Amino acid sequence: METTEQFRLDIRNWLIANCPESQRQPIIKDQQIWAGRRRTFYCEDAKLWFERMRDQGWTAPSWPTQYGGGGMSLEQAKILDQEMKALGCRPALYDIGLWMFGPALLEYGTEEQKQEHIPKIVRGEIRWAQGYSEPSAGSDLASLKTRAEDKGNHFIVNGTKMWTTQGDKSDWIFCLVRTDHQAPKQQGISFLLIDMATEGVDARPMELINGDHEFCQTFFDDVKVPKNNLVGNINEGWSVAKALLKYERNMMSIMSSIVEKEEGDIIAIAKRYVGLDSNGKLSNNGLRAQLSEHLMRAQGDALSALRLYQQHKSGVIDGGLGLTMKYLSTSEQQHKDELLLAIMGNRGLSWHDQTFSISEKKTVKNWAYNKAHTIAGGTSEIQLNIIANKALQLPV
Amino acid sequence: MSMVLNEEQRLLKDTIDDFLSTNAPTDQLRRLRDTHDDKGYSIILWNQLTELGVPSILMPKEFGGFGFGFKGLGAVMQSMGRNLTASPLFSTVVLGASAIELGGTASQQQALLPTIAAGQLTLALAIDETHHHQPINTAVRLKERNGQLTITGEKVFVLDGHSADKLVVVVRSSGNPGDTKGLSLVLVDSNAAGLQTNRIQYMDGRNAANIIFNNVRVKQDQVIGELGGAHTIVQHVLDRGVIAISAEMLGGCQEVFDRTLQYLREREQFGVKIGTFQALQHRAAQMFCQLERSKSAVLSALSSLDKNSPDISLQASLAKTLINDCYQHVSNEAIQMHGGMGITDELDIGLFLKRARVSLQILGDSDYHKNRYAQLMGY
Numbered sequence: 001m002e003t004t005e006q007f008r009l010d011i012r013n014w015l016i017a018n019c020p021e022s023q024r025q026p027i028i029k030d031q032q033i034w035a036g037r038r039r040t041f042y043c044e045d046a047k048l049w050f051e052r053m054r055d056q057g058w059t060a061p062s063w064p065t066q067y068g069g070g071g072m073s074l075e076q077a078k079i080l081d082q083e084m085k086a087l088g089c090r091p092a093l094y095d096i097g098l099w100m101f102g103p104a105l106l107e108y109g110t111e112e113q114k115q116e117h118i119p120k121i122v123r124g125e126i127r128w129a130q131g132y133s134e135p136s137a138g139s140d141l142a143s144l145k146t147r148a149e150d151k152g153n154h155f156i157v158n159g160t161k162m163w164t165t166q167g168d169k170s171d172w173i174f175c176l177v178r179t180d181h182q183a184p185k186q187q188g189i190s191f192l193l194i195d196m197a198t199e200g201v202d203a204r205p206m207e208l209i210n211g212d213h214e215f216c217q218t219f220f221d222d223v224k225v226p227k228n229n230l231v232g233n234i235n236e237g238w239s240v241a242k243a244l245l246k247y248e249r250n251m252m253s254i255m256s257s258i259v260e261k262e263e264g265d266i267i268a269i270a271k272r273y274v275g276l277d278s279n280g281k282l283s284n285n286g287l288r289a290q291l292s293e294h295l296m297r298a299q300g301d302a303l304s305a306l307r308l309y310q311q312h313k314s315g316v317i318d319g320g321l322g323l324t325m326k327y328l329s330t331s332e333q334q335h336k337d338e339l340l341l342a343i344m345g346n347r348g349l350s351w352h353d354q355t356f357s358i359s360e361k362k363t364v365k366n367w368a369y370n371k372a373h374t375i376a377g378g379t380s381e382i383q384l385n386i387i388a389n390k391a392l393q394l395p396v
Numbered sequence: 397m398s399m400v401l402n403e404e405q406r407l408l409k410d411t412i413d414d415f416l417s418t419n420a421p422t423d424q425l426r427r428l429r430d431t432h433d434d435k436g437y438s439i440i441l442w443n444q445l446t447e448l449g450v451p452s453i454l455m456p457k458e459f460g461g462f463g464f465g466f467k468g469l470g471a472v473m474q475s476m477g478r479n480l481t482a483s484p485l486f487s488t489v490v491l492g493a494s495a496i497e498l499g500g501t502a503s504q505q506q507a508l509l510p511t512i513a514a515g516q517l518t519l520a521l522a523i524d525e526t527h528h529h530q531p532i533n534t535a536v537r538l539k540e541r542n543g544q545l546t547i548t549g550e551k552v553f554v555l556d557g558h559s560a561d562k563l564v565v566v567v568r569s570s571g572n573p574g575d576t577k578g579l580s581l582v583l584v585d586s587n588a589a590g591l592q593t594n595r596i597q598y599m600d601g602r603n604a605a606n607i608i609f610n611n612v613r614v615k616q617d618q619v620i621g622e623l624g625g626a627h628t629i630v631q632h633v634l635d636r637g638v639i640a641i642s643a644e645m646l647g648g649c650q651e652v653f654d655r656t657l658q659y660l661r662e663r664e665q666f667g668v669k670i671g672t673f674q675a676l677q678h679r680a681a682q683m684f685c686q687l688e689r690s691k692s693a694v695l696s697a698l699s700s701l702d703k704n705s706p707d708i709s710l711q712a713s714l715a716k717t718l719i720n721d722c723y724q725h726v727s728n729e730a731i732q733m734h735g736g737m738g739i740t741d742e743l744d745i746g747l748f749l750k751r752a753r754v755s756l757q758i759l760g761d762s763d764y765h766k767n768r769y770a771q772l773m774g775y
């Protein structure tokens with residue numbers, strides 16, 4: 001067995017040798033490499049970096065090698081992550097399949113389904129979308145109405161999904177559909193995989209308050225879906241859905257930290273926009289205190305993430321810690337966005353105008369977009385419900 | 397180093413939890429408070445804790461200690477916070493003994509540390525001179541005339557200063573208030589000539605003293621560390637203190653939170669448990685989140701002391717600020733969620749409220765630590 005230190009060293013050396021300099025700059029949203037049939041690379045370095053990581057299986061470092069994953073232990077994957085962060089390496093691949101759907105399929109899929117889908121996720125060939133929410137089923141997800149009718153060797157799907165992130169750019173969608181209308185609401189739901197190229201699937205983008213069109217309303221009109229695209233048993237999709245939500249919450253905490261890097265160092269920004277006095281302190285005492293408050297809370301959350309990891313590693317898990325992370329990290333991201341705007345004053349109010357720099361505009365767009373963090377993946381209020389009932393055992 | 401306790405530390409924690417909840421529960425604090433006990437802590441309890449080895453937890457093995465480290469100490473402090481245990485542990489071991497361990501000569505260490513480990517010597521750190529913690533502003537002078545050192549001036553709110561056998565005094569031997577250079581540490585007997593002690597009892601039953609030094613003579617061998625060069629030692633002692641008191645606060649905060657949860661599960665109004673009200677559930681869940689975040693900071697700070705990491709000061713300020721704000725918030729909510737019963741002295745909730753406020757001030761409130769954090773981060 002290789003020692004941990006040796007392993008770390010090997011990883012570091014590999015990264016140094018294989019990660020091009022340009023891929024060690026803070027990630028910019030437009031330069032993220034998203035999976036899929038329509039995958040593009042904005043430059044040669046990005047392609048090279050993606051391919052090298054893919055060929056190691058390190059796009060999904062802890063997945064089994066038989067499906068193309070890296071086959072690492074939890075601890076080894078953590079080391080890879082730490083070393084990548086330390087060297088500033090960009091994530092090689094972005095995909096909902098990688099973060100949420102893959103782990104759930106590994107848990108619930110048949111061997112055949114894993115063989116079919118997992119390698120393509122690792123290799124970034126297919127981009128996945130999530131089809132859970134509907135116009136009238138948000139927090140109360142189990143009230144969903146999209147239905148799949150059993151037609152012998154296939155299902156026919158009809159209905160509408162809402163908020164499908166990047167639905168128009170995705171290749172496949174995992175959906176919750178109603179397969180039993182008589183059963184109590186959680187028990188009549190199935191988990192179905194649908195190729196978005198199938199006839200009758202139509203994803204129409206909606207504009208958000210940040211000006212982007214990242215979300216779609218996805219319509220299903222007599223869509224024919226093969227029976228073996230069912231994950232888990234018929235009418236038992238809710239347990240798959242819940243397992244997946246757990247990964248989604250993790251992803252939401254990861255996403256907050258990815259966004260963070262885009263804006264660079266908030267301390268440097270504060271120094272630039274607020275200025276320092278003769279003692280080397282930020283000229284505005286109020287903002288200086290707010291900055292400390294934000295940094296301290298964010299550092300506290302980073303330490304919680306580390307503590308959670310240490311708990312898992314040592315097998316001593318004390319209940320509720322994990323449940324706090326989504327609520328805390330997403331609201332802290334919003335505190336940070338508000339603070340950035342305050343720091344930038346009138347320069348933090350841009351939209352299209354040429355007077356403002358690109359990074360100023362980006363900060364404002366992020367501020368607007370990040371309002372979604374406390375809504376997507378289970379709203380903050382729903383998180384608090386879960387904490388109250390699960391972690392604190394308060395009566396319902 | 398992990399924030400999760402290892403087997404040995406868990407055992408220590410269980411032992412202390414058991415012992416304190418049986419031998420030093422909150423009514424002991426009430427008794428000390430209501431009888432205006434001379435020492436403000438039970439000497440019997442202190443002897444029992446000594447038998448359990450509590451004062452030796454941090455002490456290096458060569459001085460009769462266990463070398464259990466700060467995570468071990470943190471477990472004890474948390475337990476004391478939960479039980480509102482009155483003891484000289486913090487002043488004597490965390491502050492006083494640390495100064496000697498970190499800055500003392502071999503002979504000072506030999507003379508004092510084993511006695512402290514044996515529970516036979518108590519200390520107090522005399523540092524503050526105003527009602528806000530601001531160590532760098534130390535103005536009380538250590539004067540030298542014809543080779544004779546003397547102290548004149550006043551130290552205020554010296555924790556356990558009314559009962560300690562000896563005082564570790566932070567003084568200025570050169571420079572001006574605000575300078576890091578010129579700070580010195582001296583060890584003074586509490587019955588030294590020219591020393592006048594006025595006891596202060598805080599609202600939570602904790603004790604302190606204002607101490608006037610009137611030409612108190614100091615011999616060379618009472619000086620800890622280099623004359624005028626004690627800043628680094630003081631800094632390190634304070635960081636240990638800040639982190640240890642944060643651990644005590646964490647314990648107290650968790651206890652008052654747990655008691656509140658229990659009340660939410662039991663108390664009925666409108667024919668249902670009040671814990672079913674979402675307005676209360678969400679506030680409870682938010683407290684839990686804040687508490688877990690603070691806990692991560694405190695546990696990490698404790699382990700940073702064990703590792704002797706370069707960012708101890710940063711971690712100390714982080715931990716104290718988060719737990720200050722958390723304990724303040726949780727203790728207020730605890731009162732509110734107990735309704736009228738919360739503001740009676742019959743329940744213990746008020747004891748935690750008061751303990752929280754006193755602890756907030758110990759070795760720096762949140763404003764002090766936010767400012768220090770900003771300074772350390774360079775903005």
Ligand SMILES: Cc1cc2nc3c(=O)[nH]c(=O)nc-3n(C[C@H](O)[C@H](O)[C@H](O)COP(=O)(O)OP(=O)(O)OC[C@H]3O[C@@H](n4cnc5c(N)ncnc54)[C@H](O)[C@@H]3O)c2cc1C
Pocket residue numbers: 129130131132133134137138139140162163164165372373375376377378379380381382385
């Ligand atoms: C950026 C973003 C990306 C998304 N991506 C996807 C995706 O790819 N696929 C997908 O299927 N869905 C996606 N969603 C949808 C997301 O899961 C839902 O928006 C979310 O579950 C909330 O549902 P809703 O918007 O219908 O709000 P509602 O459920 O209508 O909530 C409205 C308000 O009521 C509150 N509320 C509701 N129920 C309770 C309760 N029991 N107690 C207290 N308060 C309550 C909520 O907290 C909220 O404040 C995305 C959403 C966003 C914002």
